[in-house]
Structures are given as structure tokens and as C-alpha cells.
Amino acid sequence: MGRERDGAVLLTFARRGEEEAIREALRHLRSELPGRQVAAVGTLVSAPVLRELGAEEVIVYGGGAGARAVVRELRGRAPAAVGIVYGGPGFSGHLKLELVALASAAGRIYQFLEDTRARRVGRGRLLASVCGKLARVPLCLAVGAAACGTALCWLRLRQLMAGGKRAGRA
Amino acid sequence: MKATLVITNHNGRELLGKSVPAALEAARRAGGHPVVVADDASTDDSAAFVRGTYPEARVLELPKGGFGAACNAAVAEAETEAAVLLNNDVVVAPDFLESLLTALARPDVFAVGCKFVNPDGSLTDALGNRTSGRWEGGLLYIHHETRAEELTEMCPQLYANGGGMALRREKWAALGGFDPLYRPLYWEDVDLGYRAWGRGWRVLYEPASVVVHDQGSTMRRLHRPAGIELMSAKNAILFAWKNLLEPRLFRRVALAQARWAADDVLIGGLPNRTAALWRALRQLREAGRGRAEEQRERERSDEEILALAAGDA
Structure with a gap:
């Protein structure tokens, strides 16, 4: 029997102007997993802001902790859900976040696209x-x-x- | 030395209520210097507000041209030996001007930058306190000093931030002011400082000249929006194309930038390098003209510039 999954993790580049999208994504994850912890992955700069926006914990990326360390941390947590916040149109980024989401062994993956509601995406499609x-x-x-x-x-x-x-x- | 204090503004009426009276008071204390608000086609009644509230400040109403164009127009119109550029969200200390102009009086100095602090007196992390740079992977990486204990004495720096700096108008004219290559904004002040060092002049940092830059709420500590990242990345590329003259370093630009297109898909995120590269390519001819001029006028190598600006030579 596998270990029980717990909590959710939000993946975002946390650009200025994305505050509302981040807040909304955290709210959505919290409503999907009531009573469980919702964390976010952020940099040293964005960590305090992500906490202010509602993340209960921030897994810090950068400043010595590379992408592999973040993936290891996520796999150890085996979150019930992972969400990806996408920035504006015309930006192909997010491949890095998508790879982290796939590697995280999360039970569910949500995409929070600009001007659209949260979309659950299957691992195969991602x-x-x-x-x-x-x-x-x-x-x-x-x-x-x-x-x-x-x-x-x-x-x-x-x-x-x-x-x-x-x-x-x- | 007389200086014209130039406050650039675009739709910043609320900010002008703090920045203009502070500049007027500092100008008065320093023996009387003209204060000009260079208004970049505001639509929020900024010009009328300044005229009505601060009649001793002159308002220069300009067509929309961006930060650099507004500064260029205001400095060109000034009749003093020096000019002081200030952002509309920068509030100067009452005594900021004396030390700034004393430092500027040295004959080989082109510009002097202020010390940028938060309202609580701590150093800002967004504006240029003692700037330096290094070429890496085809781009110039800028460093700002963030340790207050390192900022006690006047020292050289790579460039003076356009949000709070004094400059000699004669040298400014020789450099052609801010280069419109970088429109609408970002990197024009780095370019100006780099070219000034290249001409054999110096750019200094004067910690005794304090200005307050209110960076606002915590939200502003977030990474910059994607559109601004893209603009800044485009201008970083143009800066390298225009200014990096040493063949050995320039070859690295070729290698690094070719790799970016792939990096963008692989890594993505901040910023979108492919989009920035394509946008820079649209201004290739303009960058080429600037590069040719730099080649003709440059008296110091790229490595000499960075070493001198860092105080290493």
C-alpha cells in the first residue's frame, strides 16, 4: 500500500502582476484539498511575498538549492496536487515548471492559465x-x-x- | 556650479506632490538652482498640477517619447553647466545637492550617482548603489552594492542610475545623451556610463548625497512582469551588440546568443530570450551605427572600463 498523499504545491515564476493569479490558484488548491497544507515553490525574493499571498510554506529555489533539490523535496512530500501558474501570452517558458510537476509524483496536476479557470491536466497530456x-x-x-x-x-x-x-x- | 534639477514624469501626479517640493527645497538650500518637470505626455493632469501648486518649478510638456527622450529634451533645454536627473518617485534629502555637485566639479568626472535608500533609511535593492559589471555569456551582468558598510565613501561606479544622478552637460552632449536605441526604457543609463568610461571620463558614487526611493508595498518585490523582462532582455542584447568591442569577448556573444533560442524552450521563464533576440534583430542596423561610433570614439578597452569602474585599476 502506497503512502498517503498530503497537501498541494504551487509552481510559479511569481512575476509582478501575477499576484491575483497566484492568490486565486492557492485558493483553488485549498478548496480542492480542504484542511491540507498548500505550499509554493519560490525564490529567496518571492518567498515572503508568496507567504503573504497565502502559501503556508515556501520551498525555496535558488541560493544553493537547484532544480534537482526542489524535485527531491517534492518527491519526498508526494503532494496530492501540484498547480502551475502560467504567465502572459507569447511566453514559451513554463517547460521547467512542467518538468518539475511531472517529476513531483503528484496525484493531480492543475494548470492555471491566464484569463481561464483552473484546468486539470493528465500526466500523459502534459x-x-x-x-x-x-x-x-x-x-x-x-x-x-x-x-x-x-x-x-x-x-x-x-x-x-x-x-x-x-x-x-x- | 549651477545645475538644473530635472524630474521626469509620466502620469505620476500623486508622486509629484512629494518629489517636487523636496527638490525645490534642496535647490533653495544649495543657493538657488532651477527645477524643471519634464512631462512625458501625461494624461493625468500632472502638468497643470505642478503649474498650479509649485509655480517656481518650470514644466516642460513633451510629446510621448519615453524616459530617455524626456531626459534628453530637458537637459538640452537647460542653461546650467550641470543637470541633475531625478525620477518622479524619488524624494531628495534637503542637503543632497552640495556633495553631489562638489564631486561633479572634478574635471574628468562625467556623472555622479546618489545613494538610494528606502523610507526607513535602509539601502534599496532595486536602484543603483555603487554599480559594477562583468561580461558573462554574452551579456553584461550588473551588480549593485547592498551592504551599507561598503558605502561610506565616494568611489567609482560603472554607471549612475538615471533616477538620481548629476551630470556635466558638455560631456552629456558629446555622448549624445541617452541613446534612443533603448526605447522605451531600461539600460540607457548603463550605456551612458559605459560610454563615458570608454571616452576616458569617470562616473562616481557619492553616498553623502541621499535620495529616498519608495519601492512601495511588498508586492513590488516580486519578479518583474514578463513584458518588462522582455524589454530589459532586448536592451541587454542591444547593449552587448553596441558596446562590446573586444573580439575575444564578442565571440562569446555569438556562441551564447545562438544557444539562447534553445535555452528558451528548454528552460523558459525569465525572460523569453528568443522573443528578446528577435526584437533586438529589428534594431540591428541602429545597433550597428552605435557600434561603429563606439569603435571610433573609444579610448579604453572593455576590460579596462570594468576594472576602472570597480576601482580595481
Whole structure:
């Protein structure tokens, strides 16, 4: 018989402007798991603010505690639910949070998307989303290298053509 | 030395009720210096409020151009040897001006930055107290001193924060003021300080010149919103493209930035580097022009600049 799952953990980048979304997500997790502890993962900077917003405990990320340490901590807790707060549109981030959610061994995973209500997502669906994002990596790398390479060669050329007081350095 | 105190403002009427009278009092105590509110197309009646409440302050109503453009216009209009730039949420100490202008009087000094404190007297963590920098992975990383015991004497710094700094107008004009490359805001003051050091001048930090920057509620300690992160990341890239002239360091920019596109998908979050990179690419020609000018005018290497600004040389 497996150990009993307890509490919930909120994953967020805690950007300014996301206060209401964080508060709402904490409220939702609390209503899903009445009477159980709701913690959040935050940095040294955001930890006091997350506490003010309603997180009963903050698992601090950074300042010596890397992503692996956070995952270990979460796996040890085996939370009943994990929630991910997403930022504004056009930001592909959150892959890191999604990976942490998948690795956390949580019973349920919720996504708190902008302007939408909480959405429960299955592990398979989240895994598919993560795999899709990972598949984009080589393409992004190739396009990024081509664009940056061209831009930086052009900048270097402009510099060489400019001459100048210390042109010998170039 | 006479200085024009320039308070830049955009829709900050509430803030001006504290910052303008404090600046007027400091200017009066220091022997009389003009105070100008550079209003960046406010729609909240800021200009009328200042005119009606503080007639001794001049109001310069400007078309919407962002922080840098407002500062450039106000400094260009000033008729004094020096100018002091102040944010609208910065409240100066009554005696902040004397020490600032004394430090600025040294002939090789371009700018002097104030000491930024919270209302309770502790150091702020958001504004530039004794700034320094290091090139790492294709970007300049900025460090602000946060230990009060390290900030007891005047010292060099990389740049003076545009929210509270004094500058020599002649040198400002030679540098062309804040570069519009960084519009609407962020990194223009870093760029200005870096270029000033590059020209052979100095930028100082004067802890005796105290200004209060109320960072507001605890909520403001949160990470910055994604849109602001993106703007700041775009300008950090443009800063490197324009200013990093040493070939050895510049090669690292190429490697690092090519990797970002992949990092963005892998790591994500703060900030979105791919989006910042694409936005910077739209300003590539502008950055190229700035780079060519830096190449022509620079008298110190990138490493010399950072070493001198850190007080290591």
C-alpha cells in the first residue's frame, strides 16, 4: 500500500502582476484539498511575498538549492496536487515548471492559465506538451545560430570598417 | 556650479506632490538652482498640477517619447553647466545637492550617482548603489552594492542610475545623451556610463548625497512582469551588440546568443530570450551605427572600463 498523499504545491515564476493569479490558484488548491497544507515553490525574493499571498510554506529555489533539490523535496512530500501558474501570452517558458510537476509524483496536476479557470491536466497530456516543446529545441537552435551568426558578423564588419582611435584592437 | 534639477514624469501626479517640493527645497538650500518637470505626455493632469501648486518649478510638456527622450529634451533645454536627473518617485534629502555637485566639479568626472535608500533609511535593492559589471555569456551582468558598510565613501561606479544622478552637460552632449536605441526604457543609463568610461571620463558614487526611493508595498518585490523582462532582455542584447568591442569577448556573444533560442524552450521563464533576440534583430542596423561610433570614439578597452569602474585599476 502506497503512502498517503498530503497537501498541494504551487509552481510559479511569481512575476509582478501575477499576484491575483497566484492568490486565486492557492485558493483553488485549498478548496480542492480542504484542511491540507498548500505550499509554493519560490525564490529567496518571492518567498515572503508568496507567504503573504497565502502559501503556508515556501520551498525555496535558488541560493544553493537547484532544480534537482526542489524535485527531491517534492518527491519526498508526494503532494496530492501540484498547480502551475502560467504567465502572459507569447511566453514559451513554463517547460521547467512542467518538468518539475511531472517529476513531483503528484496525484493531480492543475494548470492555471491566464484569463481561464483552473484546468486539470493528465500526466500523459502534459508529457506530450513537454515532448513537443523539447522537439522544438534543435530547430530553435539552428534558426537562432543562423540569425545570430549573420547579425554578429555584420556588427563585426561595421566595427572593422569604422577604424577609430584604437582600431588596432579590432 | 549651477545645475538644473530635472524630474521626469509620466502620469505620476500623486508622486509629484512629494518629489517636487523636496527638490525645490534642496535647490533653495544649495543657493538657488532651477527645477524643471519634464512631462512625458501625461494624461493625468500632472502638468497643470505642478503649474498650479509649485509655480517656481518650470514644466516642460513633451510629446510621448519615453524616459530617455524626456531626459534628453530637458537637459538640452537647460542653461546650467550641470543637470541633475531625478525620477518622479524619488524624494531628495534637503542637503543632497552640495556633495553631489562638489564631486561633479572634478574635471574628468562625467556623472555622479546618489545613494538610494528606502523610507526607513535602509539601502534599496532595486536602484543603483555603487554599480559594477562583468561580461558573462554574452551579456553584461550588473551588480549593485547592498551592504551599507561598503558605502561610506565616494568611489567609482560603472554607471549612475538615471533616477538620481548629476551630470556635466558638455560631456552629456558629446555622448549624445541617452541613446534612443533603448526605447522605451531600461539600460540607457548603463550605456551612458559605459560610454563615458570608454571616452576616458569617470562616473562616481557619492553616498553623502541621499535620495529616498519608495519601492512601495511588498508586492513590488516580486519578479518583474514578463513584458518588462522582455524589454530589459532586448536592451541587454542591444547593449552587448553596441558596446562590446573586444573580439575575444564578442565571440562569446555569438556562441551564447545562438544557444539562447534553445535555452528558451528548454528552460523558459525569465525572460523569453528568443522573443528578446528577435526584437533586438529589428534594431540591428541602429545597433550597428552605435557600434561603429563606439569603435571610433573609444579610448579604453572593455576590460579596462570594468576594472576602472570597480576601482580595481
